[in-house]
Amino acid sequence: MAPAASTLALSLSLFLASGAVHAAEFGGVAFDDRAKVGASELQLNGGGLRTKVFFKVYAMALYLPEKAATAEAVLAGKGAKRIGITLLRDLSAQQFADALNEGIVKNSSEAELAALKPKVQAFTDTLLSLGEAKKGTAVTLDYTPEKGTQLLVNGSAKGAPIPGEDFNRALLRIWLGAKPAQDDLKEGLLGKK
Numbered sequence: 720m721a722p723a724a725s726t727l728a729l730s731l732s733l734f735l736a737s738g739a740v741h742a743a744e745f746g747g748v749a750f751d752d753r754a755k756v757g758a759s760e761l762q763l764n765g766g767g768l769r770t771k772v773f774f775k776v777y778a779m780a781l782y783l784p785e786k787a788a789t790a791e792a793v794l795a796g797k798g799a800k801r802i803g804i805t806l807l808r809d810l811s812a813q814q815f816a817d818a819l820n821e822g823i824v825k826n827s828s829e830a831e832l833a834a835l836k837p838k839v840q841a842f843t844d845t846l847l848s849l850g851e852a853k854k855g856t857a858v859t860l861d862y863t864p865e866k867g868t869q870l871l872v873n874g875s876a877k878g879a880p881i882p883g884e885d886f887n888r889a890l891l892r893i894w895l896g897a898k899p900a901q902d903d904l905k906e907g908l909l910g911k912k
Contacts, residue, residue, distance in 0.1 A: 743763060743766055745780060746768035746805075750763060754801050756862070757861075757863040757865070761800070764782060764783045767779060769900060777808075777858075780908075781793070782801035783796060789909065793909070799864070802860040802894075803858075803859050804860075805855065805857050806853070811851050812849045812850055816847055818900075819846070820839065820843060823889050823892070825893075826892035826899075835886060835889055838883060838886040841878070842878075842886070844878070858871070862887040866880040868880060868887045868890065894908055
């Protein structure tokens, strides 16, 4: 192969490889098309933007072992999952914890809430220990059946994993439940926007 042709081929392959790194952009935040959680390779299911009044609060993406177009399929799905959130404004840990707790309460029965109480409290305690989260902070919720749900902030694990699929489902229902945080975000996470 001539030097010019090999340079062109190399440039093209590098361009194509770099284009595959980010699959989608939500709220101006680029999210990878794949993620590795534990031993599992996950794919981007969808994502969107959480707004409150006129403010952009965070961009979010959902990763699953295989694509799912309904909330029921996501919640019933087995295996590893990832929720990726990038803050688009400064939040206190209390604001973030309150919003998550409110979403869990809205989308859980009294019996589920009673069973989840110690897990929700442990997760809240971990969130509150962070103090605050600045604009641009990456919050990741990785779930593996063996360990449970691990909170990561800018790639660093915070607190102990919260065991149980029930807790992970409760978190997912914040955005995918009957009373989601935001209807169009729910649609986006399900790959419909």
